[in-house]
Amino acid sequence: MANLDFFAAESDQRAVVDFLFTSTNVRLFESYSEFSQELREFRSLDELAAAFPLGVDKHGNGTAILLQLWSPSVMTKLEIERFALKPEKCNGHTFRHRIVGGGLIQLYLGGVHGRVITKSHFGHFAEAGARKWGVEKGVNWSELKTLSNKVQYHIRKRLAAAKVPGRPVLPEALELVRAGYSLKEAAQTSWQYTLE
Template identity: 50%
Template sequence: MASIGFYALKEDIRGLVHAIFEEGDLRVFESYSMYDSELREFRSFDELSGAFSLGSDPHGNGHAVTLQLWSPSVMPRVEFERIALKVHGHSFRYCISGVGLIQLHFGGEHEGIITDSHYGHWSEAGARQRAAGDVDAVDWSALSRLSGRIQRHIRTKMAVAKVRGRPILPAAFVALQRGLGLRYSSLQFHASSPDIQLLRGTAA
């Protein structure tokens, strides 16, 4: 998969989501609906912020918010699947699926640390080997161009520092300086860690 891990809090998410909505035909959906509800599409940062506590990760697993980005120019159709539930008091929920979707998962602040966020999607080679679905329905060149722009925006326009290759976005960096840590797998990093690398023009 083509992917990037990064650290972001609410104001960082605001900037990234605004950039995503500027990318022409990208549409933003939740990965799974709430129980007994239709799948929600978010057409603005305000709608997304109204649905989720962005920048907070209550369970500390990096999946506080899980979204799917769909570009009809990359893949003309997606599937909205109704899932039957075996949960007392609930009967169904929906998910969105498609080989050419982009996954965007937001972590956030949890008990003194910032969990990592994730952006990723199938590469053509990986999809042909392992993905379920119509691989030939995806314009892989268009996906590569679109994804490249988003990843460059994260790495070169938003990031002010990085840790082991993972971009740290501005609000997360400020929180790091104020004492929060960054979680990387089973490791934690703090502002004094030699693994924190400032990018050009960033003041410590």
Template identity: 35%
Template sequence: MSYHFFADKNDKIKILEFIFAETDFRVFDFSSEYEKEIEEYKNIDEIINKFNLSDGGSFSVSFILWSPRHKGKINIRKIELNPKYCNGKTFRYETSGWGLIQLSFSGINKNVLTKSVFTSWSKKGALSRETENHVNGKVIDWDWIEIEKSSRKLKYQIHNKLAVDKIGSTGILEAARELKANGINFM
């Protein structure tokens, strides 16, 4: 499942409030900062204090959502970096796993708000790629009924409860609509 939406900071906070209050998701970094571990976030304040939820380009802040109901496990792997291109830094960490839900918030850059998105694999899609991708583990280790329920619940909240308008099938959340009314372009 993949769902795109336009969201400003206050919209993103509403999504995170829903995640922390109404779901059993655990929230992790998609990838770590250079030479740091993957962090798990226990509340909204930890996220607001660490990240700029307003500015940035495409997918400037990305999280992984996982529930114990999904079974499976989060794989964390070390990515080697070339220090020549990364300010002397030599590694970072990245999460992976077939049943993880990725939530990526985009921001405003050069007067343009880019779409945010959440995505998750379907069982069929994961099975079609399993032989090519050994990093994610085994597809059968995940509870796909629960993953689909979780994805639908998140989509319903964003699309049916928080979106106040849309462009095609892309939801426009309330604070983002105000940005558009004030001259911010959407992409």
């Protein structure tokens, strides 16, 4: 997998998503639909912000907003799958939807939880990993690498204001660190990152 974890507060997350909409051909989908609902696609930053509180990690686990990025240059087929739920475990609901495919990119947004900033994550399969899971077909791997490098470069080199070991810290997150906030994988983590 190609991965980039980074620390981002609200304006930072907005900058990342804005770049995706203005400088790439990706389409943004929620990873999983709400119970008994269709899968939502977000066609603008405003649509995403209306659905989720950007920059806030309510549970403090680094996965406040789970998104899947689909690119027509990476995958020609857009496949949304309906899957069954056990109604006794899900308040009577019987299904959800998800987008599927080996060339999807995951964008998981953490954010502020109390006085902690939890990590955000950008990642996807590499071809070898996708082959192990049997999801390598229908993916233009060189296009995925090009797209991923473009987004990661933008986060690491253009947006980052500082870094901790292996992770960029974006501007608003850095301001909050300077005001006494901690950078953690998750709010419950006993240790924290320090700026380099």
